[in-house]
Amino acid sequence: MNASYEALGTVDVARAVCLVWKRTAQMVEKDGARVLRSQHYVFEVPSVVRLVEYVDIRRRRNESGKQRLRIIMRDKMKCQYCGVRGTQFDLTLDHIMPRSRGGRSDAENLCAACKQCNQRKGDRTPDEARMPLLASPSALRYGLDKAMLRHYAESRPEWLPYLFLADKTEVA
Structure with a gap:
């Protein structure tokens, strides 16, 4: 999430732990009882992280x-x-x-x-x-669109409070 609590996307566990370790992001939600262990440290696995500084996503290009x-x-x-x-x-x-x-x-x-x-x-x-399109294509919006938010909400229910869906009880 952005510093403004706007959903930006997903990162893997290793990246999330690195962001929290470097203090670039804060852990908002833990991933249950999962932990990562090294010789000297025990890291709680983050499920939701929030960037410390705001990132202007309008300037980012789609990879x-x-x-x-x-x-x-x-x-x-x-x-x-x-x-x-x-x-x-x-x-x-x-x-x-x-x-x-x-x-x-x-x-x-x-x-x-x-x-x-x-x-x-x-x-x-x-x-x-002779193969008509079922729907005409539209431009992609910056940030996460509703389809991606619903996909994330279905796959990770603990993310639901952070996805800003209009009706958080109905995901499909």
Whole structure:
């Protein structure tokens, strides 16, 4: 979380412990009874950390790995051509306007697609392939969008108080 308690994303346990150890972040929630031990120290495993200093997320650019996940989550983990539900590992990103025709690799020209639909569409536009999109793609917002917040709330219920969802009792 940012210093303002705004959800920014996730880090692994090692990174969270390092941030707390360096006093770059504060531990807000512990991960139950889990601890890390070294020869001289015992570290409580953080479940939620908050940065000490505010980070202006509007200036941060999407890293390509995170952009892929964000686009798949924006599209509700569904192929935008046939509607089949998948995971971030089953789905691919498809260029709506093919790159060979000047299509860009930005969020407005990318959508989640199953491998079969992506291969069937090939180097054509959805109209040429007669494969209409189920939803038109939108730009990614900075910070965490509602789809990502819901995903985190489902996977880590202890994060729910920090995700600022309108109805914290209903996650799906």
